[in-house]
Amino acid sequence: MQEDELIAGLRTRDRKTTEYLYEKYSRALFAVISRIIADSDIAEEVFHDAFIKIIKKIDSYEESKGRLYTWMANICRNSAIDKLRSKEISQSSKTNTIDDFVYGLESQSGTMEQIEGIGVKELMNNLNEDQRFIIEYIYFKGYTHSEVSEEFDIPLGTVKSRVRAALQVLKKNLDRI
Amino acid sequence: MNIQDYIESGKLELFLLGELTEREREEVLTLAKEYPEIQRELDTLEETLFSFDQASGPAPSAQVKDKILASLEPEFRKAEGPKTLSTPTEAKTVKISPWKNFAVAASIVAVIASAAAVYFAGKFYDTEEKFTALLQDQQVMADNLNQVKLEFEETDSRLDRLVSGDFKRVQMIGETLPMQKDAKVDVFWDQKAQEVFVAVNTLNSLSADFDYQLWAIGKDGPVGIGLVNPGEKFTLQQMEAVAEAGAFAITIEPKGGSKAPTLEKLVVLGETA
Numbered sequence: 001m002q003e004d005e006l007i008a009g010l011r012t013r014d015r016k017t018t019e020y021l022y023e024k025y026s027r028a029l030f031a032v033i034s035r036i037i038a039d040s041d042i043a044e045e046v047f048h049d050a051f052i053k054i055i056k057k058i059d060s061y062e063e064s065k066g067r068l069y070t071w072m073a074n075i076c077r078n079s080a081i082d083k084l085r086s087k088e089i090s091q092s093s094k095t096n097t098i099d100d101f102v103y104g105l106e107s108q109s110g111t112m113e114q115i116e117g118i119g120v121k122e123l124m125n126n127l128n129e130d131q132r133f134i135i136e137y138i139y140f141k142g143y144t145h146s147e148v149s150e151e152f153d154i155p156l157g158t159v160k161s162r163v164r165a166a167l168q169v170l171k172k173n174l175d176r177i
Numbered sequence: 178m179n180i181q182d183y184i185e186s187g188k189l190e191l192f193l194l195g196e197l198t199e200r201e202r203e204e205v206l207t208l209a210k211e212y213p214e215i216q217r218e219l220d221t222l223e224e225t226l227f228s229f230d231q232a233s234g235p236a237p238s239a240q241v242k243d244k245i246l247a248s249l250e251p252e253f254r255k256a257e258g259p260k261t262l263s264t265p266t267e268a269k270t271v272k273i274s275p276w277k278n279f280a281v282a283a284s285i286v287a288v289i290a291s292a293a294a295v296y297f298a299g300k301f302y303d304t305e306e307k308f309t310a311l312l313q314d315q316q317v318m319a320d321n322l323n324q325v326k327l328e329f330e331e332t333d334s335r336l337d338r339l340v341s342g343d344f345k346r347v348q349m350i351g352e353t354l355p356m357q358k359d360a361k362v363d364v365f366w367d368q369k370a371q372e373v374f375v376a377v378n379t380l381n382s383l384s385a386d387f388d389y390q391l392w393a394i395g396k397d398g399p400v401g402i403g404l405v406n407p408g409e410k411f412t413l414q415q416m417e418a419v420a421e422a423g424a425f426a427i428t429i430e431p432k433g434g435s436k437a438p439t440l441e442k443l444v445v446l447g448e449t450a
Contacts, residue, residue, distance in 0.1 A: 013256030018249060022242060028227055030241075031234025044241045051245050055252060065206060066192075067223050073230065074195035120233040144196050160187030167190055171225040174232065 003068055010058045018055060025069065026051070029076045036080040036142040043080075050079040081142040126173050131166035134159065183208065184218045193222055335374065335413045342367040344374075347425050349447030356429070356444045357381055362405070364391070364416075364425045364447060371418040373402060373425075380407040380444070383429065390430045392438050393422040399438050424448040 001009075001020060009017025030047045037043040054072050061071050124132060137143040143151070145159045154162075191197050192205045209216040344365040351360030361378040375391055383389065389407060392399040403416035405427055429442040 013252045015253045027236045028230035030237040031230045034234050048245055052248050069227050070193050070223050163190045164187035170229050174228040
């Protein structure tokens with residue numbers, strides 16, 4: 001299904017299209033949230049609400065302002081960050097690290113990850129210390145680039161370029177698969 | 178402006194992370210439209226992020242999918258409602274069918290109840306009819322019983338009289354007469370009490386126009402002392418009183434009897450001495 005067809009279907013609240021969207025993007029979108037929120041029950045709750053929000057707000061999505069996945073991923077990321085900063089989650093949960101996440105994944109579904117041939121661990125192993133740090137804070141702890149810049153005294157431009165560099169490494173590794 | 182520098186600046190990544198201000202976003206979008214390289218880079222980065230997200234996490238549980246689809250059900254319904262023709266009918270069917278079921282059930286109950294009412298009404302009338310018939314039967318039996326009782330009492334009193342009285346048995350036979358060779362009738366006569374009974378043994382039945390008449394033949398000639406019923410065999414039929422008789426005889430007379438016997442039609446004859 002083409003993206004414009006998909007969007008048109010979602011706008012008419014077509015059941016089949018919505019199910020297609022779920023099948024295609026649920027895993028990725030849930031990962032955006034579960035990277036930030038360690039508790040899987042809360043992560044699923046946030047994902048539920050975010051997915052409903054995506055369907056209900058599809059009319060306000062403008063194709064000219066970015067691709068569909070980016071728009072959806074941002075809704076999920078923002079929902080997760082909002083939840084993380086709400087009183088419902090204690091501050092200790094914020095100390096989610098890549099290792100915690102990877103450990104959690106492996107203990108939950110370690111074998112599954114191996115079968116699928118790729119794990120976050122392998123991807124992360126290819127990053128250098130600086131890149132890994134940036135990715136951990138932005139992708140796993142829900143920091144914005146300016147928050148990382150302020151909290152760790154890293155110039156904004158450096159944060160930006162490290163994010164870019166990290167993504168380039170990830171891209172290369174993902175392409176290889 | 179150096180496109181490559183712009184791409185390298187990391188602004189596009191932040192654009193994808195939604196961390197740019199509205200003004201910066203507009204700038205990226207305008208440049209992407211203007212420079213295909215920027216658009217291509219955005220597309221590539223988005224692919225990368227999607228692949229990274231896709232690869233880096235577990236799938237949500239099946240329950241979440243069910244819950245999400247259930248939550249979205251009103252949205253689907255709203256959209257499907259007025260547009261398609263088949264779905265509203267379906268939805269209608271879902272709503273109406275319980276009512277229909279109740280209606281069908283109620284109808285069935287009503288039919289069964291009516292059938293039962295008719296059945297029991299029929300039974301009631303049948304029973305009433307039978308009851309009436311039984312009452313009538315009982316009346317008939319009571320009547321019969323009364324009659325039997327009367328007959329018994331009569332017979333009993335006759336027997337009493339026969340046993341207690343001084344009756345003489347006079348056998349009358351038709352052997353010597355031309356009318357009925359096998360005719361045989363007995364007369365019981367108590368001369369003192371002047372009572373006479375007749376008991377038919379064998380006597381042909383007559384047409385409706387004739388009767389058997391018993392005669393007591395004395396000094397003054399034959400005297401009719403009653404009609405004999407040939408059907409009442411072996412019972413005592415009381416006749417009129419007779420004080421003096423040398424013989425008894427039965428003749429066939431026109432219905433009701435005659436003043437004088439028709440001797441040509443003498444059936445039986447018996448002498449008292």
